[in-house]
Amino acid sequence: GDSVTQMEGPVTLSEEAFLTINCTYTATGYPSLFWYVQYPGEGLQLLLKATKADDKGSNKGFEATYRKETTSFHLEKGSVQVSDSAVYFCALSDSWGAQKLVFGQGTRLTINP
Amino acid sequence: DAMVIQNPRYQVTQFGKPVTLSCSQTLNHNVMYWYQQKSSQAPKLLFHYYDKDFNNEADTPDNFQSRRPNTSFCFLDIRSPGLGDAAMYLCATSRAPGQGGDTQYFGPGTRLTVL
Numbered sequence: 459g460d461s462v463t464q465m466e467g468p469v470t471l472s473e474e475a476f477l478t479i480n481c482t483y484t485a486t487g488y489p490s491l492f493w494y495v496q497y498p499g500e501g502l503q504l505l506l507k508a509t510k511a512d513d514k515g516s517n518k519g520f521e522a523t524y525r526k527e528t529t530s531f532h533l534e535k536g537s538v539q540v541s542d543s544a545v546y547f548c549a550l551s552d553s554w555g556a557q558k559l560v561f562g563q564g565t566r567l568t569i570n571p
Numbered sequence: 572d573a574m575v576i577q578n579p580r581y582q583v584t585q586f587g588k589p590v591t592l593s594c595s596q597t598l599n600h601n602v603m604y605w606y607q608q609k610s611s612q613a614p615k616l617l618f619h620y621y622d623k624d625f626n627n628e629a630d631t632p633d634n635f636q637s638r639r640p641n642t643s644f645c646f647l648d649i650r651s652p653g654l655g656d657a658a659m660y661l662c663a664t665s666r667a668p669g670q671g672g673d674t675q676y677f678g679p680g681t682r683l684t685v686l
Binding site: 490492494499500501502503504507509547551552558559561562563564 | 575577611612613614616661663673674675676677678679680682
């Protein structure tokens, strides 16, 4: 079945550092790909998405590119802030099928001032 | 603002005492989902409604039930909560398949404690 694998955390960086969180997927069809962010004690917020190969999703300085050849959707940000501390989930969805979101295990990110 | 609302944000119940969690949406989305998220884990889908059609995940225990009386509201009923049911419960919504239905919008969650 479909699956998502994220780099293991936790990840700790200093403010203004460059961030990469790796995400790879396995899917039989042509899924949409997502990054969700979860702040402490809160629900999930959609950070960005991409629906087809070579699409780039971006929001709040974060970017991720849908790479079909490497089945990847890595999250990047050029300069992180303390407020970016959260858990980040990579996920995929088969838009024509059962509409199930398949999540990676999540990566906890802590940014130190 | 259009949104997904969950009440209450925190719920405490006793072992074996039935509890109901509530979700409402102003997005007018066709599909509503319930997820269970235990500490430091990814959310796990329990079931979803596509309009009035109920879709249960194969591994969702019978202890968990759901109701959707209208488009805006969906309820999660836990008939006899056990200690292992303590978790964050997340409600989400999406449009119909093929109409942007791949994107789900989440509420803030209800944290359930079982004593």
